[in-house]
Amino acid sequence: MTKRGGLDVEVAGLGEFVRVEVADGIATIRLDRPKMNALNAQVQTEIAAAAAEVTADGAIRAVIQEMSGLGYPEMAERSARLQAAFTAVADIPKPVVAAVTGYALGGGLELALCADFRVLGEGAQVGQPEILLGVIPGAGGTQRLPRLIGPAKAKDLIFTGRFVAAAEALAIGLADKVVPDAEVYRAARDLIARYATGPALALRAAKQAVNKGLEVDLATGLEIERLQFAALFATEDQETGMRSFVENGPGKATFQGR
Numbered sequence: 001m002t003k004r005g006g007l008d009v010e011v012a013g014l015g016e017f018v019r020v021e022v023a024d025g026i027a028t029i030r031l032d033r034p035k036m037n038a039l040n041a042q043v044q045t046e047i048a049a050a051a052a053e054v055t056a057d058g059a060i061r062a063v064i065q066e067m068s069g070l071g072y073p074e075m076a077e078r079s080a081r082l083q084a085a086f087t088a089v090a091d092i093p094k095p096v097v098a099a100v101t102g103y104a105l106g107g108g109l110e111l112a113l114c115a116d117f118r119v120l121g122e123g124a125q126v127g128q129p130e131i132l133l134g135v136i137p138g139a140g141g142t143q144r145l146p147r148l149i150g151p152a153k154a155k156d157l158i159f160t161g162r163f164v165a166a167a168e169a170l171a172i173g174l175a176d177k178v179v180p181d182a183e184v185y186r187a188a189r190d191l192i193a194r195y196a197t198g199p200a201l202a203l204r205a206a207k208q209a210v211n212k213g214l215e216v217d218l219a220t221g222l223e224i225e226r227l228q229f230a231a232l233f234a235t236e237d238q239e240t241g242m243r244s245f246v247e248n249g250p251g252k253a254t255f256q257g258r
Helices: 041-056 076-090 107-112 129-133 141-149 151-160 166-171 181-196 200-213 218-234 236-248
Strands: 002-004 007-014 018-023 026-032 062-070 096-105 117-121 125-127 177-179
Touching (some): 062 181, 076 107, 107 125, 141 151
Parallel strands (some): 096 125, 117 177
Antiparallel strands (some): 007 018, 018 026
């Protein structure tokens, strides 16, 4: 156990550049590379391993992905492996928030796009600068970015390769919250903590329904929703939630994640 910000933190997994820390049902995936260093093969492997770890641990109910100064990865020839590592993060079946300070460029931004929410420090800058090197984003930027902020805004960022400051990122929907740099982790934790005591199976179903629904036509998406909805009636949390709603009103149930 160690201390961080007054919290008892368990180091659940440890890599050279990527570590997993757990406290109060919230896992923090910390990515710490030397300034402007690439997301090399080792970091990709450690990211995928961290995603698998927090996915498998039932005690973890929500995830913070803390990123500091992740620069552009010069690795177009290794994009398949990079995409697989990032998709492992996108597929974590729990609420995920990215906490970004410094620069998140190229692969750094593409990794942040795999989270459900993004909290940026006031000094953060994000972007997809691949076009300036004569290539395009290769780890999800051309697909996840337009799904988040719309095709026109995404094309502007991708076609120009320009850097976007935190305030603009908030204005275009690329960031969900902007706070002083020193408060990014705390703000991300406050945002994600509301989900740590929620119904884990319902949150997983909601995330999967939204994410998979974006990939298909409306009719198929509605069928995905229907199946997820019906399946939750076999859970203990559904019984707990509905009984508590009737007896105590909304928002007072204590869920067990079963």
